Amino acid sequence: MDVIFFAIFIALFAALFGFLGFLGYKKTKTAEDYYVAGRSMGPIVVAFSYGATFISAVALIGFSGIASIYGHSVLWLAFLNIFVGIFIAFIVYGFRTRKMGLSLQAVTLPEMLGNRFNSKRIQSVSGLIIAIFMIAYTSAVFLAISSLFQVTFGIPYEICVVIFTVVVGIYLVVGGLYAVMWTHAIQGILMLVGMLILTIGIYSMLGGVGPAHEAAAALTPEILESIGTPAATQAPNGLTSMPPFLSQPFMMVLTIIFGVGIGVLAQPQLIVRYLSAKSEKALRRAIPYGGIFILLMTFTAFSVGPLCNVLMVNAPTYSAALTEPLMYPGTPDKVLPLVVTEFFPEWFVFLFLFAVLSAAMSTASALFHSAGASIGRDVCEKGLMKDCSEKKSLKITRIATLVIVFATLIISLNPPDYVAILTSFFFGLMAVTFLAPYTLMLYWKKTSRIGVWTGMLGGFLFTMGWYVLVYFKTAPQIIGSSLISEYIWNMLDPLFIGVPLSFLLTILFSLIMKQDAEEIKTMKKAFENI
Amino acid sequence: MSLILGMDIYVFSAWILTILAAILCILYGIYNEFIKKKKNDDKKEQKEKKKSKPKQPVKTMKKGEK
Structure with missing residues (x-):
């Protein structure tokens, strides 16, 4: 592809x-404008921004690659993404x-938790946890997208990282959540198209839904082995069947499905989207848009993943330029780019790269924004400083976001091994740490500060220990090796044990160490509109 | 095992449930936008009608009237 044209x-x-x-x-005049876009966003922007934040380049390329290995069983995640990630999450x-x-x-x-339980420490500590893990997660998003561009265009990895980080950093630091959400709407449209x-291209190449799935079902382990996947x-049961119950692939699929499918409920960068909606009506209206968006993202990505194998095995049938089957490219995240490059016209390769770039940029900007807000607002302003004016607050957060962008750039340029490790458990860690305190904060008036501390830290420590x-x-x-050798246990996502444990701790300690007078006052204030 | 649209029953369930979940989101939107709104509008209309109905003058008995 022409690099100049691309540039x-x-x-x-x-x-x-x-x-x-x-x-x-x-448009950004106050701190509220910067953090939650003045609580003025309409349904389409909220839905697209939520979807574009939720669906990263990892979800599009990485998960379709995973689906190419584990088959259509991963479609259960697409179901949870829509039903839990949109319907339950919003309602x-x-x-x-x-x-x-x-x-x-x-x-x-963190500020909701801090204000609800009258504790600046809860706010600062949860803000710090979020910021640290988000920096690592964002680095991994840049790492993935820069590697893709390096492979496709031969542009040096370092230049890609610098360009992406600078572009996202500038519009984020300058424009706050307004800029983030507007860019998300455009990026979301590119991703959709x-x-x-x-999806239409792959299914039409393979003769429609039924024939395409039947062709995937017909790929025996021997045929799949011939391309090295x-x-x-x-x-083992075929690409369109569930793996045998409690087998290793089954446990892997289970971990993927629930780790991401349930973990979505307590992601700080997604929760900000609810806060930015101009009215409850806007949130209600965002649900159908969000459902359609996620359907066209994850359902399509997980559906075409296994079908990539059909195209790779029968490559000469579907591409005149190929004389032999395509071999597995080595890692799952390279499967979809390989298929797009080999079987689609150049204009689409170009469009697809922009769609993936959009997915990466939208997630990265949302993560930068949340991490910047966590450090600026939750840790510095509320934890370390006293009495901060609106103007100063905005300045602090902008500087904090800049620091986060810079830290991410440094980590992305010299990625240590642990970045990939931290990324793999970001969703799970956030869910186990925050889901119980967040849910009980919203629904149980008797939740106490001590209960939240124990639930949050208990969940966090358990997850870290498990990982x-x-x-x-x-x-x-x-x-060096797992302490538990049985795969049924060591392949289990900590969410399965961690979330119930965190709920139990929060409820138990809330009942033992009851709310004080100040907490009761803030609780009443919190529920006054509900 | 027999296949439905090339998928086994568990995978087909996931496939169809995903589509149904998206339809549920759309139906929720339609319900809120049109049906619930219409219900609310009807209620409002009924209230307004009640309010705008001319009240019957209360007959007061004059002194000596039986």
Whole structure:
């Protein structure tokens, strides 16, 4: 592909986002504008921003690659993404979060927790946890997208990282959440168009839904082994069937499905989207848009993943330029880019790369924003400083966001091994640490400060311990081998034990160590609009 | 095992449930936008009608009237 042509489009892309950043800057007058876009966003922007934040480049490329190995069984995750990630998330969490956020004058999840339980320490500690792990997660997003561009265009990895970080950093620091959400809307449209064409293209190449799935079902382990894909062993019942119950592939699929599918409920960068909606009506209206968006993202990505194997095995049938089957490219995240490059016209390769770039930039900007808010607002302003003016608060957060962007750039340029490890458990860690305190804060008036402390820290420590000592992916890299040898246990996501444990701790300690007078006062304030 | 649209029953369930979940989101939107709104509008209309109904003058008995 012509690198100059691509560079021109990247420059236009950057200029457009820079312009939106400028518009955001003009509109950002108060700290509330910067953190939650003045609580003024309409349904379409909320839905697209929520979806574009939720669906990263990892979800599009990484998960379709995972689906190419584990087969269509991963479609259960697409179901949870829509049913839990949109329907339940908005109805059960979104409306209440917005109302309580307004009553408590909170603009971040840590601030909601801090104000609800009258504790600046809760706010600072949870803000610090979020910021640290978000920096690592964002680095991994840049790492993935820069590697993709390096492979496709031969642009040096370092230059890619610097360009992406600078572009996202500028419009984010300058324009705040206004710029982030407007750019998300544009990025979301690009992602939608890209995935829609990709899905229609692959299914029409394979003769429609039924024939395509039948062709995938017909790929025996021997055929899959001939192209070197791990699907030969990881989808023993075939690409369109569930793996045998409690087998290793089954446990892997289970971990993926629930780790991400349930973990979505307590992601701080997504919770901010509820707070930015202009009304409950806007949130209600965002639900259908969100459902369609996620359907066209994850459902399509997980559906076409296994079908990539059909195209790779029968490559000469579907591409005149190929004379032999395509071999598995080595890692799952390279499967979809390989198929797109080999079987689609050049204009689509170009569009697809922009769709993936959009997915990466949207997630990264949302993560930068949340991490910046956590450090600026939750840790510095509320934890370390006393009495901060609106103007000063905004300045602190902008500087904090800049520091976060810079830290991410440094980590992305010299990525240590642990970045990949931290990323793999970001969703799970956030869910186990925050889901119980967040849910009980919204629904149980008797939740006390001590209960939240124990639930939050108990969940956090349990998850860290599980990842360091037990989990099959991380424990061998940290301590050499897992303490539990049975795969049924060491492949289990900590969420399965951690979330119930965190709920139990929060409820138990709330009953033992009851709320004091000040907490009761803030509780009443929190529930005044509910 | 027999296949439905090329998928086994568990995978097909996931496939169809995903589509149904998206339809549920759309139906929720339609319900809130049109049906619930219409219900609320009807209620409002009924209230307004009640309010705008001319009240019957209360007959007061004059002194000596039986």
